[in-house]
Amino acid sequence: MTIHRYRPHPWHGLSSGPAFPDRLHAYIEITPFDSVKYEVDKESGFLMVDRPQRLSSLPPTLYGFVPQTYCGPRIAALANTAKGDGDPLDICVLSERAINRADILLRARPLGGLLMVDKGEADDKIVAVIEDDPIWGELKDLSDVPAALVERLKHYFMTYKIAPGGNPVTIDAVYDRERARAVLYAAAEDYAERFVARS
Secondary structure (H helix, E strand, C coil), X not given: CCCCCCCCCCCCCCCCCCECCCEEEEXXXXXXXXXXXXXXXXXXXXXXXEEECCCCXXXXXXXXXXXXXXXXXXXXXXXXXXXXXXXXXXXXXXXXXXXXXXXXXXXXXXXXXEEEEECCEECCEEEEEECCXXXXXXXXXXXXXXXXXXHHHHHXXXXXXXXXXXXXXXXXXXXXXXXXXXXXXXXXXXXXXXXXXXX
């Protein structure tokens, strides 16, 4: 066991998971109860207010990111976009029990994902389930998730940035577990190139 004198940075100081990419860590920034969008401050690692949500829709799942991932050129190549969004890879996590606090770490299994493009930048959303969840834990692929829940996820991401003048977001694809694994590997390689190779 490693004892830290200080809390590690959620993006850079935590591992991506015990058996990445099949079992991974998810750092949760937002819960389904949050009408404010929180985001980790890249410098300090503290959760900060990004913006109050303009509309009334709430995230249908826990929402955060996979540590030590980065949406850079490999993510862009998979999405056929000019570039990635420059953030860690986002993740939505299904939980049968209501988890009403953020700033937590959990273990999850990926099921698939959504290819979101925001102003021309790839901004994938991995969809996962908490490891050993008593209800959702048997799911193997995004095709096992009820279609209505996938539609809620799509609707949330299609509306959470709507502003006067239009919507900068499109959902270009819904993909399976194998594609999610490729996205996770690409994001880990982008992270290693961007942060590890330069240190």
